[in-house]
Amino acid sequence: MNILVIRLHRLGDILQLCPLFRGLKSIYPSSNLYLLTGEGYESLFIENPDIDHIIPLPEKKYRYWMKNAKDSRVFNELYDLIDDYKKVDFDLIINRQYETGAMLAYLIGGKQVVGGSYHPDQGFFFSDSVSESLCKVIKTDRKMNRTNLVDWSLRIAGVHHSIPSDRYLAPSRQSLIEAESLLGGTIKTGSPKPVAVQIGASRAFRQWGIENFALLISWLTKVKGKTVILIGSPEEMNNSNALLEKISDRNHICNLVGKTNLGTLAAVLDQCETLITGDTGPMHMAAMLGASVLALFYGTAFPWETAPYGKGHFVVFPDVACAPCADPARCREDHFCKKQITPAIVQEAFQVMKAKKEHLPSSGDRSSASLPIYVTAFDRNGEQTLFPFDRESESCGYHATKVSLREPVSLSLIDVNLLEKNREAVIKNLLSGDLSKGFQMFSEYIGLYSQFLRQNPEIYSLAEGGFAGIIESCSRGLHAGDPVAIIDALRYKFPLSTEFEKREGTDRGS
Amino acid sequence: MTSKNGVASSIARNDVYLHNLKALQVRDGELAGHISILDAHSRYITEKTHNGSITAKIRDQQGTFRYIHSSIDPVEEAREWARHFVLETPAIAVLGFGLGYHLFALRKRSYSGSIIVIEADIQLFQSSLLYRELAPSFQDNKVHWFVGKDLSTLESLLCSIHSDRIAILPFLPVSTLHPEYYETTTGIIHEYLYKKRLLENPSLSRDILQLTECLQH
Structure with missing residues (x-):
């Protein structure tokens, strides 16, 4: 079963969907749960076991493009996104983004859409009675509402019988x-x-x-x-x-x-x-x-x-x-x-x-x-x-279950996997993504790596010229805006284990 | 090994270059003609990398060198670049050819669609002819070359490929050397796809335009 939840923006509104993700996973444990959300918010859910796939939609970038007469790029990116996710064949789409979400749901297509639908002949409409009730309550009798929006979402998705937990989110x-x-x-x-x-x-x-x-x-x-x-x-x-x-x-x-x-x-x-x-x-x-x-x-x-x-x-x-x-x-x-x-x-x-x-x-x-x-x-x-x-x-007091995503982690040994994951992300941005983002991520990587070296003195000695040497060679790359210098340094100058093999040739002096 | 004016000193006796140029002559005589009469003084300095490949660097306005491929292992760098992409579209446009490592990396991934190679700098392209066997790529009708050309002619190349989806894959170490050229290239590709889609799928296009309106507010 493939399920798509749509909520693009506003931090609080997105976070209020966490119990919905948990509820969906508890009712449909073998489902594939997709979240379509604004670019930037996906970082909150990277290690969330309730969500299988995150589809980031760069709304801010689109607005910037539209302001700068690049409407065709927005059109094409949306066209491609819709083309890609049509193929998933969603069984259920839960739209919590009203008109925009309804249009996305209609274009991507799903066997059932709840929370607000769209059709070119009808415009925006509610295809489920719960969403209709919610809209009526909010618009006409808000003060009489006694149901939290989280529970409204659970009702809309039909998973309101799931048992509440005490923790729905864990930091990475x-x-x-x-x-x-x-x-x-x-x-x-x-x-x-x-x-x-x-x-x-x-x-x-x-x-x-x-x-x-x-x-x-x-x-x-x-x-x-x-x-x-x-x-x-x-x-x-x-x-x-x-x-x-x-x-x-x-x-x-x-x-x-x-x-x-x-x-x-x-x-x-x-x-x-x-x-x-x-x-x-x-x-x-x-x-x-x-x-x-x-x-x-x-x-x-x-x-x-x-x-x-x-x-x-x-x-x-x-x-x-x-x-x-x-x-x-x-x-x-x-x-x-x-x-x-x-x-x-x-x-x-x-x-x-x-x-x-x-x-x-x-x-x-x-x-x-x-x-x-x-x-x-x-x-x-x-x-x-x-x-x-x-x-x-x-x-x-109906007691929440003590189902935790993960106990708070004691701080903080940096492991090689984390560094490798970060290194990959920096290199990807420097080669084909966003150069300025790549340089920014590299600066953050330096911070992580310095902590790693402090925790692993045996690796410190492998770093050519010590940590200062690494930083010096990288700073030349940063100064020249040279992504290749940074990529080479990341790949060959930052030892991550004692098996590190020193490689020459990364000196970027002019 | 560093070879200043590498092109000038190498061309006359370089079999790879001559073979490449001959193959290019068959595929794109105009481009081959331009290359053969280029000024021999290249802005790019080529040198051997740690693993024996060739890389190139260019001096910026501050006098600092900037590499366009890894000075240690450009093949591995290109492999890493290529592996990030989901190659499912019928066509891809590679922005920035450099010395061509990443075209080879893409081809190694057995991509079967059309590849449009776009390189702003004909001098850099000439350098690539010196070191890599490119004749098979010139002979491959699925690889389309757009090197140092006036961008007003790009749309006709795109029309000839007939693809309703083109993934744009920039190789930033090269494409950021000529940001305006590649930005315009990206814009032309998008405009082409936009017009084509409006024409071929008006109903879906109308809905997507309405969606973009929604996103604007």
């Missing part, structure tokens, strides 16, 4: 190594795990505010003795710098904003006890990794739809009359919902979350009856639900 080994290098000893062996904080969100109205985060982080480090790791995209670097200026003692803060890619972000979150965040892509990433999440929901964010999936996550959500907001840019209440969430409330949520995790009585003063804290759990049908913290009933 390489990402773990890169994350270790980024963290640079922030996490000490035997010390408590750090708390990650995501200060930004893609849209301004979803940002909680620098002052709030500064107060919260100061409390975490000073009062709770936590190490805090700041995460975020390069666009959020100004915010993180402004935030740090407001905090006097930064000794226990590691600022990784703008320094992670998707893979290393997953690896960093995998090392953390908790993530505190708004409704963001990293929130879904942490949840899929099995880390606990303390999420702040306000504005357009609606926890019944998109709360972190799993059991035991905490959500702070002021359920005001106008929530979830349909148009935050024209809010008449001066973002009243967001202002309800004070640093004190988040601190209290953090305390009760920690107490619950450790099966201790809550140490916080829970006098505030209006404290809008919810806890995620699974209902008796195995679907996610939310309980106000006070009323959470243990008996309602």
